[in-house]
Amino acid sequence: MINSVRQSVLAIANKHQQGYITPADFNLYAKQAQLDIFEDYFYRYNQWIVRQNQRASGSGYADILKNLEEVIDNFSEEKDLENVGNKYTLPSDYYLINKLIVKTNLLASGTTTSTTAVTLVKTGATFVTDGVVVGDQVCVIDDSVLYVANITVITEDTIITDSTHQWNSNSSNLVFAIYKSNKFKESERLSHTKATMLNASNITAPNITFPAYTQSGNTVDVFPVTLTNVGQIKTQYIRKPKDPNWTYQIVAGDPLYNIGDPSHQDLEIPLTDEPLIISKILKYVGISIREADVYKSAQDSEIKEQQKQG
Amino acid sequence: MAYLTGYQYYENGGSGQEDANWGSYQYTTLEDIVNNFMLMYVGNDKLVNNVERYNVIFHAKRAIQELNYDAMKETKIVELTVCDNLRIVLPSDFVNWVRISLYKDGTLFPLTENIQTNYAKSYLQDNDCRVLFDEDGDILTGTSFLDGDRLDGLSKTPYLGSGRMKGNLGYNIDGKWVFDYSVGTRFGLNTETANVNPTFKIDKKSGVVNFDSQMADQTVVIEYVSDGMESGSDVSVSVNKMFEEYIYAYIKYAILSSKFNVQDYVIRRAQKAKSALLRNARIRISNIHPGRLLMNLRSQNKWLK
Numbered sequence: 001m002i003n004s005v006r007q008s009v010l011a012i013a014n015k016h017q018q019g020y021i022t023p024a025d026f027n028l029y030a031k032q033a034q035l036d037i038f039e040d041y042f043y044r045y046n047q048w049i050v051r052q053n054q055r056a057s058g059s060g061y062a063d064i065l066k067n068l069e070e071v072i073d074n075f076s077e078e079k080d081l082e083n084v085g086n087k088y089t090l091p092s093d094y095y096l097i098n099k100l101i102v103k104t105n106l107l108a109s110g111t112t113t114s115t116t117a118v119t120l121v122k123t124g125a126t127f128v129t130d131g132v133v134v135g136d137q138v139c140v141i142d143d144s145v146l147y148v149a150n151i152t153v154i155t156e157d158t159i160i161t162d163s164t165h166q167w168n169s170n171s172s173n174l175v176f177a178i179y180k181s182n183k184f185k186e187s188e189r190l191s192h193t194k195a196t197m198l199n200a201s202n203i204t205a206p207n208i209t210f211p212a213y214t215q216s217g218n219t220v221d222v223f224p225v226t227l228t229n230v231g232q233i234k235t236q237y238i239r240k241p242k243d244p245n246w247t248y249q250i251v252a253g254d255p256l257y258n259i260g261d262p263s264h265q266d267l268e269i270p271l272t273d274e275p276l277i278i279s280k281i282l283k284y285v286g287i288s289i290r291e292a293d294v295y296k297s298a299q300d301s302e303i304k305e306q307q308k309q310g
Numbered sequence: 311m312a313y314l315t316g317y318q319y320y321e322n323g324g325s326g327q328e329d330a331n332w333g334s335y336q337y338t339t340l341e342d343i344v345n346n347f348m349l350m351y352v353g354n355d356k357l358v359n360n361v362e363r364y365n366v367i368f369h370a371k372r373a374i375q376e377l378n379y380d381a382m383k384e385t386k387i388v389e390l391t392v393c394d395n396l397r398i399v400l401p402s403d404f405v406n407w408v409r410i411s412l413y414k415d416g417t418l419f420p421l422t423e424n425i426q427t428n429y430a431k432s433y434l435q436d437n438d439c440r441v442l443f444d445e446d447g448d449i450l451t452g453t454s455f456l457d458g459d460r461l462d463g464l465s466k467t468p469y470l471g472s473g474r475m476k477g478n479l480g481y482n483i484d485g486k487w488v489f490d491y492s493v494g495t496r497f498g499l500n501t502e503t504a505n506v507n508p509t510f511k512i513d514k515k516s517g518v519v520n521f522d523s524q525m526a527d528q529t530v531v532i533e534y535v536s537d538g539m540e541s542g543s544d545v546s547v548s549v550n551k552m553f554e555e556y557i558y559a560y561i562k563y564a565i566l567s568s569k570f571n572v573q574d575y576v577i578r579r580a581q582k583a584k585s586a587l588l589r590n591a592r593i594r595i596s597n598i599h600p601g602r603l604l605m606n607l608r609s610q611n612k613w614l615k
Contacts, residue, residue, distance in 0.1 A: 049354045188363045202542070203371050204364045209341055209544040212364070 030244040033280035096238040105183035112174045125157040139231025142167040177229040187211040241268045337548035373560040378538035403536040413529040424509040429520045430454040463523035470506035556587040
């Protein structure tokens with residue numbers, strides 16, 4: 001998609017030799033335009049909810065809300081979070097935390113006595129007696145990096161996991177925790193205004209059945225404060241779109257599109273938004289090359305496109 | 311809560327406490343109620359939206375508490391022995407009593423509540439009747455005469471045994487009855503308090519039940535209601551399924567009535583639904599069915615002698 005967008009932008013902007021856009025400039029404009037459209041999805045989503053409640057929205061193919069949900073869900077990710085105590089670090093690319101999941105059924109935890117790339121051993125452990133079975137999840141922290149794996153083989157003191165991990169295969173002191181894979185609760189977001197009172201309340205204080213969290217910058221404080229085990233919290237979040245990167249190689253003095261470049265990054269918005277992103281990029285181009293016609297035309301086109309989409 | 315297999319229900323899956331799941335099907339858990347409410351009644355296209363889960367938890371718990379106080383008829387029963395101090399500590403989840411009985415010779419004897427007081431805090435006083443304090447300014451206290459007499463069996467209670475003194479107030483000391491002279495005493499029996507069984511009085515602030523001297527070394531059975539909060543363990547909180555729909559209606563009403571800009575007719579509708587569902591649930595839980603009515607009707611022709 002990114003190449004077709006660039007070709008369209010170049011074709012329109014440079015029609016009368018009004019300006020050439022370098023790949024670096026294009027990538028900047030594309031990033032800005034994509035973010036703009038991405039943010040707009042959420043506002044449009046809200047507008048369509050209002051319309052739906054006014055019974056001004058259809059179902060089936062006319063279900064615009066569902067369509068927007070699908071677009072937003074393209075950016076949905078899940079990640080187990082690293083922690084210090086009950087403070088968990090959020091992913092750096094998150095745009096919106098949709099939910100925080102607490103693994104409530106801790107089966108075993110401790111420090112390994114030896115490891116290989118797929119095996120964790122704790123001498124004297126009683127994994128089987130503790131109820132650990134194949135399919136349960138083990139979380140391991142090594143050098144401040146969290147690894148999560150599924151258990152494929154289990155004995156009383158040894159766990160074999162499903163794939164090779166990057167944890168230190170010779171380490172004897174990796175902190176781990178094992179959870180029942182299907183036992184979890186959703187944690188509720190609290191505003192800081194309410195958090196203190198809620199924690200002090202006899203009847204609504206967060207507990208393992210109804211956990212909660214507050215957010216400060218890139219970390220969340222999870223309540224009850226006893227939720228401190230390795231990998232105990234997982235988040236499902238909407239990430240920001242990745243920065244688009246139209247990669248190229250110079251052939252005969254001209255940049256030629258190179259999709260095979262490892263740093264290549266396509267646009268992530270759906271194909272149906274191509275006209276909109278072209279208009280937005282052209283608007284930035286119009287400002288850049290001080291060409292009022294380009295800017296005006298792009299703006300008109302963008303308004304029309306937005307009106308069409310509602 | 312997930313459905314259980316027969317093995318899980320009867321034997322708890324062969325591990326843990328065997329009776330853990332017995333009768334569990336009658337109940338729905340607080341967690342289920344909150345989850346179901348958030349799923350089915352809260353949303354962008356629902357009457358209730360933008361509501362935090364802790365709001366729902368709060369109202370669900372309040373509904374369960376209220377139901378436990380009167381509607382649910384789920385009494386807890388504890389058996390204890392009364393020692394020489396003639397008192398027992400109230401159960402940890404006690405909210406109100408239903409019946410307190412003496413268990414003796416295989417029979418439960420319901421005790422009557424002493425409508426007068428049988429305990430008091432005694433302030434220490436000097437010869438001029440001035441109250442005494444310690445160095446911190448706190449009042450010095452001791453055992454009151456009222457408590458002392460009760461412990462010694464020197465409080466008057468009606469004698470309901472046979473013979474000439476039947477109905478007179480007397481003292482039960484170590485199982486023997488002693489009476490004042492009958493000159494100037496009240497004629498007749500105070501039927502309100504006339505009961506041969508021992509009496510009790512609950513000292514709510516102190517969290518104890520005080521008994522009269524006949525209860526020393528006896529076994530007492532307390533039937534009481536709690537608030538269903540299971541000592542703060544949310545995972546154990548549950549409610550009979552007969553009340554499930556009422557609890558949803560209660561939460562909905564409680565949220566709508568405290569939300570800004572909700573039309574009054576919407577609130578009234580929710581209130582009516584709540585009240586109607588409570589009535590329905592009460593009727594259901596009362597177990598009024600033909601078999602039980604028949605039992606009552608069978609006794610209609612019984613001769614009273």
